[in-house]
Amino acid sequence: MSRRFPCCCLLPLACSLLFAACAGKPAPSAAPTPVYAPKPAATHFIHLLDSRRFAPAELQGESGQLIKLVLVGDKQKHDFTSPSLNVNLDVPPQAVEVIMVKLPAKPGSYEFWSAQPGDREGGMIGHVEVLPLGHSS
16 A cells, blocks of 8 residues: 655745755856957948938048947938948948957958948948058058
8 A cells, every 4th residue: 555645745846955955055156257348449420311421431540449339310210331341330320339340450441331222323332542551640
């Protein structure tokens, strides 16, 4: 003949075991691992205007520098496109997009534009002048 324990007897036993397991030493807290993200050498705020212009349209930096671009949209959708800077980013109306861009190692003038229909043809073009290291003004 088997004997059955009522469930009401098991609940206090389970709770006691749970409290005993939790009452041990607290787990040592792991120190957070610091993350060192590269800091940009400069931050540029660029407005993508519905008049089919970038403001400002001319930027400058040194070869190999990391720069932050803060792209501020107007009432229509525009984008920031530059294959030579490895960037193609849509900027929805009234939105702000932030992107980090590493400038090319080779000094020179690098073009960017909006590829939305009519924008580039309407003059929505800008340039990043990449100077040799140590020559920024």
